[in-house]
Amino acid sequence: MALEMHDTRNSGGGRPVAEKGEHIIARHLIEDDNIKEEKNLVIDGVDVSGRWNTFIISRVNSDFDRSFFEEIKKTVVGSRINRCWQCGMCTASCTVTPLYRRFNPRAFIYMMQLGNLKELKKYIDVAWRCVGCYKCSQRCPKQVNPAEMMEALALVMKKYFPEEVKTKLKLDEDVKKIYEDMIIGHGRLDLAKLHTSAMQKSGRTKELLDKIERGAIFEMIKDGRAFSILRLGKPHNWSSSKKAMENYLHKLNTIENGEAGV
Amino acid sequence: MSENILVIGGGPAGLNAAVMLSELGVNVALVERDSFLGGNPKKFKYKFLFPDMQPADNVIGELIKKTESAGNIKVYYSSEVSDFKENGKKFDAVIKSASGSETKTFDSVIVATGFEHFDPARDAKYSYQLFDDVIDIKDLERMMGENNFVRPSNGKPPKKVAFILCVGSRDRHVGNQYCSRVCCTVSVKQAIEMREHFPDCEAYIFYMDIRTYGFFEDLYWKAMEEHDVQIVKGRIAEITSGPDNTVVCKGEDTLLRGPFEIPFDMVVLASGMEGGPQSPEISNKLGIELDEHGFLKPENVTLSPFKSNKPGVFLAGACTGPKAISDSITEGAAAAMNAYTYAVKNR
Numbered sequence: 338m339a340l341e342m343h344d345t346r347n348s349g350g351g352r353p354v355a356e357k358g359e360h361i362i363a364r365h366l367i368e369d370d371n372i373k374e375e376k377n378l379v380i381d382g383v384d385v386s387g388r389w390n391t392f393i394i395s396r397v398n399s400d401f402d403r404s405f406f407e408e409i410k411k412t413v414v415g416s417r418i419n420r421c422w423q424c425g426m427c428t429a430s431c432t433v434t435p436l437y438r439r440f441n442p443r444a445f446i447y448m449m450q451l452g453n454l455k456e457l458k459k460y461i462d463v464a465w466r467c468v469g470c471y472k473c474s475q476r477c478p479k480q481v482n483p484a485e486m487m488e489a490l491a492l493v494m495k496k497y498f499p500e501e502v503k504t505k506l507k508l509d510e511d512v513k514k515i516y517e518d519m520i521i522g523h524g525r526l527d528l529a530k531l532h533t534s535a536m537q538k539s540g541r542t543k544e545l546l547d548k549i550e551r552g553a554i555f556e557m558i559k560d561g562r563a564f565s566i567l568r569l570g571k572p573h574n575w576s577s578s579k580k581a582m583e584n585y586l587h588k589l590n591t592i593e594n595g596e597a598g599v
Numbered sequence: 600m601s602e603n604i605l606v607i608g609g610g611p612a613g614l615n616a617a618v619m620l621s622e623l624g625v626n627v628a629l630v631e632r633d634s635f636l637g638g639n640p641k642k643f644k645y646k647f648l649f650p651d652m653q654p655a656d657n658v659i660g661e662l663i664k665k666t667e668s669a670g671n672i673k674v675y676y677s678s679e680v681s682d683f684k685e686n687g688k689k690f691d692a693v694i695k696s697a698s699g700s701e702t703k704t705f706d707s708v709i710v711a712t713g714f715e716h717f718d719p720a721r722d723a724k725y726s727y728q729l730f731d732d733v734i735d736i737k738d739l740e741r742m743m744g745e746n747n748f749v750r751p752s753n754g755k756p757p758k759k760v761a762f763i764l765c766v767g768s769r770d771r772h773v774g775n776q777y778c779s780r781v782c783c784t785v786s787v788k789q790a791i792e793m794r795e796h797f798p799d800c801e802a803y804i805f806y807m808d809i810r811t812y813g814f815f816e817d818l819y820w821k822a823m824e825e826h827d828v829q830i831v832k833g834r835i836a837e838i839t840s841g842p843d844n845t846v847v848c849k850g851e852d853t854l855l856r857g858p859f860e861i862p863f864d865m866v867v868l869a870s871g872m873e874g875g876p877q878s879p880e881i882s883n884k885l886g887i888e889l890d891e892h893g894f895l896k897p898e899n900v901t902l903s904p905f906k907s908n909k910p911g912v913f914l915a916g917a918c919t920g921p922k923a924i925s926d927s928i929t930e931g932a933a934a935a936m937n938a939y940t941y942a943v944k945n946r
Contacts, residue, residue: 398852398859401829403801410827419827422809423854447854450829456855479820 360388367393402452409449415489420479421446427473427483433466440466442473442483445490454497461501464490511538517586521579524571529563601626602942605692605705607680607881610638611924612916613711614662615931621669623939628703629674630694636663636674638713640924643737644744648924649788650815658924683884688911688945706942707911709934710885710895714917715875717767719868725766726838727868732846733838735868736785743792750865752844756797757864761848762786762804763835768871777892779871779921784815786869787822794826802828805835805850838866872921887912894920905934913938
């Protein structure tokens, strides 16, 4: 299969575009980030460009970075990181793990304990998926509070991998915007509206009209959930609460932009 | 006329048996192979005992004091039982010491010959003899006891220390399939001591399982929650030398499924307990059974763990299997009671 693809590319005329680590046998076993290729590399006066310039970084973990553990321990949400003994009760209880197998609170806590940022980096896309059901925190035998530890994890991600977070979590930023607008605008969370807006924003408008969605909308109209927000109206004295929230968000944005050097 | 009972071994079990018997008015002959009493805890200068970190001297020192001050305990130092014969329901034993041989008749016998620490040099993968900075729990215990906690290679305090559990235990490769029961708790205790006295020194424990059974679990929780001792799941397959005079532990993190090679300043091997050469020796001499693990075999492991298969010969302490000091002391008392009963019955 791979050979066929290669041929097609060559038959297209001109030079084939080099793929990262294409000369490596069993390429599928090696992660992209672990392959280093230099354009014009000279080692000890010998030109090693061409197919000799491909290097594979070892998978071996060669250090435990304890300073990282200390950093997490100082945060309010991560203060109990030293308690975790990796029994796996959190992952076993988790609402999210059955949906995203790569979301594993036990493993995340362990990586944070050992300061294994290299490994953590691979999970930027799922590390934010905690829905805050707190089943893990309720069941944890050592009262680690894994649910809040996931917040510590989010803070870590944001601090150490700001670029990756920005590029890999675009959709989540959009949902956040929708969520904020909804709260500030109406003072209440309208789950039906949140869902539809998120679908529209992410370009899945068509899916809104399929059978399951139609069924759900029908159910919500029938039991009144679809219009409950309209019926309830804004919370009491909402304008002052709204002002406080806007102030807070404004401040937060200023800090974030300041950090990013904008 | 009072009874004569022979106690072989002057460790925690033997000492307590002797003290108990002397309080019952029995004449005790205590045969000790070393020139001092106290057994392994004294030999390797154990400093603090788990689970409550009390000074070892509170326990061992107390027993030695009682033994030495009792009028009816005769201690034979640097001695051994060179010959042993049954004489009806009684026993004739020859006690050989520096001052010559002495033949005596005893009403009953308590064997408390104890254990030997597993010699980590026998398992070459840990490079115990190769690197000065690879030590084992008994070495560390001695270092702590002598207030001399430094890297053997350069005399400087270490900054990063690894504890490796199950060295010489639960390993068919070295011939010991059993769990030595106390090494987990001892390692955890030592890690706590280390972190207490040297907060700058990081402690990592490499484990397969952490078996701090019963209330010893408190110590393990304390190590993590109060002293930030980090546990890492994976056995160490190889210890090699690393950059900047470090020793590198190579292993697999079985929770993350990834290999690691981490440099440490010092590695402490939690070597287990073995029956030692004395167990088969005493088993031959006294005609009592040896089990498949190299320890002495109790008649019934549940009903009478302190009885040997030979009536009148009783067992106490770590000679029947890995044991904590408190268990040995309990067994010493249990064996003393049984030996006394046997002696009185056959007077």
